């Protein structure tokens with residue numbers, strides 16, 4: 001049975017939710033599922049904006065058929081060719097063989113590579129600034145390279161201010177009947193998953209996102225229709241502000257994320273002592289993570305949010321503990337920058353982790369490593385407890401800077 005929502009008088013959400021997928025892109029856990037959004041405009045011409053992942057293909061096709069109500073599908077605009085949005089192109093073409101597919105030159109190459117079954121005579125290539133009229137609605141196409149694949153574009157409806165924003169402004173979590181961000185408690189219940197989605201999926205491409213935001217600031221956006229998560233019709237400046245922070249690697253808050261790696265509990269003890277000292281000294285925005293217990297995508301989300309990171313790691317076969325190394329590698333891969341970092345190492349015979357972590361941080365942009373580094377020998381003692389106290393002071397002192 002169809003399950004659709006009306007976005008505007010003549011625009012429908014025809015997407016679907018996946019609550020069974022365990023790992024998005026085979027890497028990021030999505031305990032709360034994900035939605036694959038697709039939108040169908042019923043103008044003089046009928047226009048489908050993107051398709052959906054094949055896992056929800058049956059529901060998606062039923063939704064399209066219901067809204068079309070016997071009309072042919074004239075146009076399919078493909079803003080983003082990644083298969084979680086484009087895998088059903090082939091099925092749509094089989095059902096509506098006369099449909100014209102509209103997308104970028106790079107998308108044309110990719111849809112051929114993926115064997116999505118688009119014939120050349122049915123493909124209309126568009127570029128930045130091109131416009132297309134469907135009847136009442138006229139749209140313009142805006143290139144959005146690397147947000148988050150090279151072929152991506154967004155489509156702006158000049159008639160009613162709807163921006164079909166592809167992967168930009170998306171979020172993990174299934175919609176479960178809600179459609180608009182103002183129908184859920186986004187600021188409380190969704191923001192962490194929206195940040196985790198952005199930072200892990202698009203986080204590397206901050207400059208490209210800023211380029212898109214610059215273009216977006218020149219148009220009067222009334223509604224954002226992303227390919228995952230809710231549609232925005234209120235509070236759009238609030239979301240744009242979050243995006244500016246993430247895309248420029250600017251912390252949202254002064255806060256400390258304490259990440260530790262510990263096999264026998266002593267480094268964890270140091271992390272607890274550090275956290276206790278921060279609270280004792282009056283600083284309370286402190287969040288603690290066992291690196292081996294927390295999926296790195298959650299760590300990345302928090303690292304983008306907070307101004308300070310305290311890294312405490314055991315030495316492991318003369319290296320950094322592997323899950324901690326993975327976290328640091330991931331931050332590097334995603335271009336993480338502009339954070340203040342405290343480093344604590346542990347080793348029982350040849351502590352090495354601290355030096356190696358500092359070398360990694362040195363290769364990243366604008367990472368300030370606090371001088372008060374602590375080197376533990378197996379367990380915290382009186383001297384290193386005092387050093388942890390000094391590190392807590394140093395973290396609090398560095399909070400006085402502007403972010």
Ligand SMILES: Cc1cc2nc3c(=O)[nH]c(=O)nc-3n(C[C@H](O)[C@H](O)[C@H](O)COP(=O)(O)O)c2cc1C
Nearest residue numbers: 262263264265266267315317318347348349350351
């Ligand atoms: C497999 C393994 C490899 C280790 N390699 C080193 C090492 O190369 N250098 C070192 O000083 N300690 C090494 N250690 C000791 C750890 O760093 C030790 O667990 C730590 O000093 C105690 O902290 P923890 O209680 O937080 O685990 C190793 C421990 C294990 C289990």
